[in-house]
Amino acid sequence: MSKHIDSDFRATLKQAGLQVTAQRLAVYRAVKACPHIMADEIISTVESEIGTISRQAVYDALNAMSDHGLIRRIQPAGSAALYEHRVDNHHHLICRNCNAVVDIDCAVGEAPCLIADDNHGYAIDEAEVVYWGICPDCRT
Amino acid sequence: MSKHIDSDFRATLKQAGLQVTAQRLAVYRAVKACPHIMADEIISTVESEIGTISRQAVYDALNAMSDHGLIRRIQPAGSAALYEHRVDNHHHLICRNCNAVVDIDCAVGEAPCLIADDNHGYAIDEAEVVYWGICPDCRT
DNA sequence: TGGATATTCTGGACTGAGTCAATAATCATG
DNA sequence: CATGATTATTGACTCAGTCCAGAATATCCA
Known part of the structure; x- marks a missing residue:
């Protein structure tokens, strides 16, 4: 079933002019699986799924995707940034x-x-x- | 005229159960003078007025005062905390x-x-x- | 006025979130 | 397959803010 999400999201990434990479798919899956997730939680989630990912790759993916409106970043007072797939x-x-x-x-x-x-x-x-x-x- | 502010604010501090110190008065004056000011701007403002103040003293004063509702802290996405005297x-x-x-x-x-x-x-x-x-x- | 007590200040080390920069790997496209 | 553009990795670094322990002050009460 994550196949569906992936293939949909592959298209979405391409439409946004972004390349499709394993890291980005994994980051998106993490956000989709757990809305209002923090960056370092994404890192652990993705690591346990993909094996390994650099912190920078996660931040790059999150920034690229939120810049293109694929995900949304919220920054409540007094906590780190949270990411969600509802846009x-x-x-x-x-x-x-x-x-x-x-x-x-x-x-x-x-x-x-x-x-x-x-x-x-x-x-x-x-x-x-x-x-x-x-x-x-x-x-x- | 800052005398007025000071004596008013001395009373306010006492009412809140906080001790009156030169640093707190200076911090409050800085916030009053420039709403939506950041902590490190407060430090420079106060330094040029009082001579010297520690970063910790500024944060303590800001936290104590905002805990007691004397000032208000806002934390917009993507920037450091700002302080204002409007409560x-x-x-x-x-x-x-x-x-x-x-x-x-x-x-x-x-x-x-x-x-x-x-x-x-x-x-x-x-x-x-x-x-x-x-x-x-x-x-x- | 003079302590005793509570609170505050200082300076330095430290944390957590995130960015920067250089290099390496990967992709896209002719 | 060659070549240029994106993306990942790594490690150092910044910035805002907190923690800590000892020194200094303020307040309260006799």
């Missing part, structure tokens, strides 16, 4: 205690959060929303 | 090009952004919004 408009809800992250569909519609009272002359293209709270498990 | 409900608009940050008053009211479609069982206490765009100066 549509959605937001995140993070537990202050255990840092668990869940996806939140956009409350209002397509790109709703772009409305600010006063844009100060900026050309706003994205509104990033992070909800902070305590997850069910941590509400002892 | 009320407001959001930020950041230029993708030059990283300029401006405050945005909360579009809807007091704590409006707390409405998420599905809270997944979380007890949500804050919604943090970051608007990304291009500032007037960078729109060549």
Whole structure:
């Protein structure tokens, strides 16, 4: 079944003008398997799958893929960058205690959060929303 | 006139149960003078004012003050932590090009952004919004 | 005023996340 | 298959921030 993902993703990589390599496929599979994963978790996941990969290759793959919109990087305050394969408009809800992250569909519609009272002359293209709270498990 | 700020802030520190020190006053003055300032800029600012201060003292002061709600820390993706003296409900608009940050008053009211479609069982206490765009100066 | 106690400051070592740069391997394409 | 362009590997390095232990200060209370 990972065959499917792979062949789909091979095409996606090519369309983006990126070469298809074992490392990139493995990195993508890791992100797909575990959304909101950190770079070093990706390294271990990929290592246990592919055998070995350099840290740099992982970062290169992650940067290339997120630059081309194939994956998305989120950087919550106080933690390392997380990667996810969902690239549509959605937001995140993070537990202050255990840092668990869940996806939140956009409350209002397509790109709703772009409305600010006063844009100060900026050309706003994205509104990033992070909800902070305590997850069910941590509400002892 | 900085006398005013100082004596007000002395009281605020005491109310928060924190001791009043020259370093803390200086750090607070730096944050007040330049909102959205980074830690190492604070160090230089304070050094040119007080003469010398240790990095640790600055971080301690910043952590203590933000823990007690005297200042606010924001950590936009891809940059170091920024500190500001506004502690009320407001959001930020950041230029993708030059990283300029401006405050945005909360579009809807007091704590409006707390409405998420599905809270997944979380007890949500804050919604943090970051608007990304291009500032007037960078729109060549 | 003068300690006793709690808190803060200092300087240096250290960590973790991520980047840089040079070399080696691999791919794409004629 | 030759050649140039991408991608991987390796190792050094940066940057932001924390940890630690001893020295210095501030606050409280008699």
